[in-house]
Amino acid sequence: MRAIRPWAAMLLLALAPMAVIPLAAQDLTPPPPAAPASAASADDGVPLRFFNREVFVFRAGSLGLTPQMRQRRAAAQLRELAEQPGAALVVSLQRDQDAVALLVDGRLAFWVMPGDLDAPGDDAAHAAAVQALAELSAQRLRQALAERREAGDWRALAWSAGQVLLGLLLLWPLLWVLRRVHRGLRRRLTRSAARHASRLRVGGVTLFSGERVMGALRGLSRLVYAALSLFLAYEWLSWALQRFPYTRPLGERLQGLLLDSLALIGGGIATALPNLVVALLIFLLAHFLLSGLRPFFDRAEAGQVDLGWLNADTARPTRRLVQTAVWVFALAMAYPYLPGAQTEAFKGLTVLVGLMVSLGATSVVGQAAAGLILMYTRTLRVGEFVRVGDHEGTVVEMGAFATRIRTGLGEELTLPNALIASSVTRNYSRTVQGQGFVCDTTVTIGYDTPWRQVEALLMLAAARTPGVLSEPRPRVFQTALSDFYVAYRLVVQAHPSEPGPRAQVLNMLHGQIQDVFNEFGVQIMSPHYLGDPDQAKVVPRSRWHEAPAGAQNAAAAGPTPAPPGAST
Secondary structure, X not given: OOOOOXXXXXXXXXXXXXXXXXXXXXXXXXOOOOOOOOOOOOOOOEEEEEOOEEEEEEOOOEOOXXXXXXXXXXXXXXXXHXXXXXXXXXXXXXXXXXXXXXXXXXXXXXXXXXXXXXXXXXXXXXXXXXXXXXXXXXXXXXXXXXXXXXXXXXXXXXXXXXXXHHHHHHHHHHHHHHHHHHHHHHHHHHHHHHHHXXXXXXXXXXXXXXXXXXXXXXXXXXXXXXXXXXXXXXXXXXXXXXXXXXXXXXXXXXXXXXXXXXXXXXXXXXXXXXXXXXXXXXXXXXXHHHHHHHHHHHHHXXXXXXXXXXXXXXXXXXXXXXXXXXXXXXXXXXXXXXOOOOOHHHHHHHHHHHHHHHHHOXXXXXXXXXXXXXXXXXXOOOOOEEEEOOEEEEEEEEOOOEEEEEOOOOOEEEEEHHHHHOOOEEEOOOOOOXXXXXXXEEEEEEOOOOHHHHHHHHHHHHHHXXXXXXXXXXXXXXXXXXXXXXXXXXXXXXXXXXXXXXXXXXXXXXXXXXXXXXXXXXXXXXXXXXXXXXXXXXXXXXXXXXOOOOHHHHHHHOOOOOOOXXXX
C-alpha cells in the first residue's frame, strides 16, 4: 500500500472540522437515558448539557424530584423552547425566596436550588452564592443558544469553512519553511560538531567521537522539529474547531489544556529557579572550600607537612575523605532546594535507594573501612615487599577496596583489604637499613657437623649470591635444637633492582647453599634415619654440570674458594 502523500494528509486534516457542518445545523444533544436515583450521588451531580455545552449541574432534589429527574425535565424544556419558530430565546432570571428560576422567553427552563451548590449553607453569603451560580448558568445558556442559532446559518458555516481552508493554506508553507530551516541547521550543526568534537580531550583521550556527536545532534534536531510541527498542527486544529458552533467547546478545551500545560511548566520553572540558584551557590561554596584546601594536601603529599596522623602516606586518603565529607554535607544542605525534593515520589525513591545501598553495600563499606585502617596504621606502603598469608610480593598500589602486589614469578595479585586486615602481614622492607628487603632461608644439619663450619658455609653462600648486600652483613641464627638436627636460619638483605626480585634472589641463594655444602662435603639432610650412611650424601663438583645441564652454566656457580687451611 502506498504511503499517504503530505498534501492528502493536509486535505484530510482540513476536512475533519468541516465534517461537523451538517451536524451543527441541528441540536444533536440526545435526551439523557432514564437512570435510577442512585446512579449519581449528590456530590458528583448530574450535568445538564445543551448544544455540546455544560450549562448547569444538578446536585439536589426538589419537590420529590431527584437530580436525574430535574436534569431530564430541564433538557426537554430547553429543546422545546429552542425549537419554537420565531423564538427570541431571551434568557432572564427570577428570584423566589432562596431559589432562582432561569427563564427563556419568559418560560421556566429550570430552577437553581441552594442544594445545587458545592458547599450548601444557610447564611446570607450562601444566598449570594446561589445568585452568582444562577447568573453564571444564564451566561452559559445564552452562549449555547447563540451557538445553536449560529449553527442554523449556512452562510456563517460557509464562512467558517473558508477560514479553515485559509488557515490550512497558511499552515502548509509554515511547515515547509520549518522543514527547510531544520535541514539547514542540522547540516550546519553536524559539520561544526565534526570539526570541534576532537578538541574535547582529557588526558589526551577524546571524550566524544565525531559520529556520536553528530548522531546526538541529528536526534535532537529531529525532536525539536517534531515538537514544533506538532505544536503548529495542534494550534491549527484547536483554532479550526472553534470556527464551528458545535465543536467550539472542544476547541476551547484543547486550547485551555495547552495553555494550562504551558502555564504549569512555566510556573514550575519560575518557582524552581530561585531554589536552583541557592543549590548552585551551596555547591560553588563547597568547590571553593576544596580548592582552598588543595595546596595544603599537595604539600602533605610532597612530604612538606607532617602532623603525625597526616604525612605523605596518609595525605591522599585524607584528601578523599575530606572531599567526600564536604560534598555529602553540601548535598544534604542543597537537598531541600532541589526540584521535586519534597514530593512523595522523590522521598520514596530516596528511601528505596538507601535501603538497597544499606543491604547490598555492606561488604563494600567493610572493604573501604579496612583500606582506611591499613593506610592510617601504615601497615603497608607502595614499594615494600610483604607477605600476606601465602602470598608475597611488592606492593604496587593501595586502593580504597583492594591492594595489588606483584610477585617475583610475574604475577599480579589483587587482595581485598579486609583479607589483609584480618591476616598476619610480614613486611620484609620496613626494618631494613636503607633501601632493600630481607631474605631468609632455613637449613637443618646434623649434630656431627660443627656449628661454626655451618655458619661459615652459609656466610660464604650469601657472599657468592648476586644481589645480596655485604652491608649490613648477613647473619646466621640457630633457631632450634631438634632431636636429630640443628636448624640454622640465614638472614640477608638484598638490593631492590626491580619490583618483586625476592623470588629470584632466594632462587640464587638456595643454589649457592647447595653448591657450597657439596663442595665442602657437608650433607644437607634432616637425619630422620635408623643409622648413619656409609658415605656422605653430597654431590662432588665433577658432577655439578651433568646432562642435561651444560658446561655453559659453570660460570653461574662462581669461583670455588679453597678449603680452609689450604695453601694458595
